[in-house]
Amino acid sequence: MKTEIPKSMRALVGDRSIYARISNYICNNPSGDGVKVATVPVPDIQDDEILVRVRCVALNPTDFKHIDILSPRGAIIGCDYSGTVAKVGSKVLGTWAIGDRIAGSTHGGLYTDRGSFAEYLKIPADLAWKVPSSVSDQQATTFGVSAITAMLALNARLGVPWVDIGSAPKQPGTPILIYSGSTSAGLYAIQLAKLAGLTVITTASPRSHDLVKEYGADDVFDYRSPTAVEEIIRAYPNIDRAMDCFSEGGSTDFCARVVHNSRGWVVTLLDSGKTDIDGVKIDFLLAYTAFNKEFQWLPPFGPRFAGIPADKEALRQFYAALPEVSQYLVPPPLKEVDGGLANLGTGLDLLRQGKVSGTKLVASLD
Structure with missing residues (x-):
């Protein structure tokens, strides 16, 4: 089964200057939501990656913290996702097929070609899990950062x-x-x-x-x-x-x-x-160490963090077991944020203001 993949997509991207982010870090008083919906290229995948058509996302405090302090202008926001496989790298054929239901997490908020608050997302093929029919898209997306x-x-x-x-x-x-x-x-x-x-x-x-x-x-x-x-x-x-x-x-x-x-x-x-x-x-x-890729906050002077191979292996083991184990895990109580990409900033601001308790905010992007 083939799907038509466009060359561009809509994504929620960071929109704060470096001066505003440093001020937020020092004063802890961000103003405005700091994001915008932009049209950006659909990311190219490597041989060991897959392209996901994102259907649903979950919102996390780390998302607004990246926006306020860490995210360069144009970086795609968002970590948690669920969706369907749209394209498969040549080295992972047989492991994933177009149309498979898929979920996981990525290090959103730092890169212009990687983040879940977008219509398409590229991810390493071994750092995601196949979602069984017993788990909804909204539930699946909560098995990310948390x-x-x-x-x-x-x-x-x-x-x-x-x-x-x-x-x-x-x-x-x-x-x-x-x-x-x-x-x-x-x-x-x-x-x-x-x-x-x-x-x-x-x-x-x-x-x-x-x-x-x-x-x-x-x-x-x-x-x-x-x-x-x-x-x-x-x-x-x-x-x-x-x-x-x-x-x-x-x-x-x-x-x-x-x-x-x-x-x-x-x-x-x-x-x-x-x-x-x-x-x-x-x-x-830091859960981001599981992606086994060095990253830096507020470059060039911010702290650097190394990827940890053992954490990546732990994530691979977790996601390999999750299709079965998910039957025994109850996701947090869910609360839907309506309005798709254009309204994700509203949900993030609720988190920023500490107005979310005992629930997990999720949003459908379709």
Whole structure:
């Protein structure tokens, strides 16, 4: 089956000058949505890549953070996608076929030829997954940044066993703390840890206690309680691992105190500059390392990050298993953003203003 592929497409691109982005970084006070819909070339693919006709996308905080600080003018925004295969590179024939349903994530926001908020997207053929009929396009697109982050934190950093459907758990009953369990990454982390047999302790505001329990949390504590740390330690004195899905406002210190008695390990999603807190290892995780490609923020003077081959292999393993494992994972509650590409900026601004809680914003591009 052949499809007509145009030479140009519509895409949502960054539209802030370097001066505005530096000002946003220093003052943390962005004005305007910082994006526009532009007509750009459909990207050319290499022999080991595929071209995706994007049908649906999910919105993440990393998208507006790129727009406000990191994205050069003209860079295509967006990481998470689902769609159909439109073209297949010569080295991956037989693995993918035109028309296959596909989903995954990419490092949007830095490049003019790669980003999911566009009609077409090129991706490495081995870093995507085939979506079964039991999963909708909207659901599939949520298995991107949030799910990858949860997987890397648990399986590639904290030593949680890979989910093996039908096999006995390898670490039954072992406790783990998922801080801010009601976030999208937190909800996936809760489920992956539970499927691996662990006992999951999480934190959430009282209004989200029922939500995290529905997703499998064994015990939930109000992070605002002044006695929460002591209560967790008393109930789980040997706890030695934590994933900090919030990574701001003292959350990492909270996690470090919980695992301090075991001189444990905390994975964070924002860089505090700390690698150790009173004997507790602090590990900063960026999901983009799984694409195994060096990247730089605010070039030429911003920090550089190396790709990590082991993270890429972990992502390949995760996506290879996901067609089966997805049957046992419940996506976060979804909220549709209407209006296609032209209205994605509105959804991103809701995230920017902190007006999205307990749901995942998704949008159809058709």
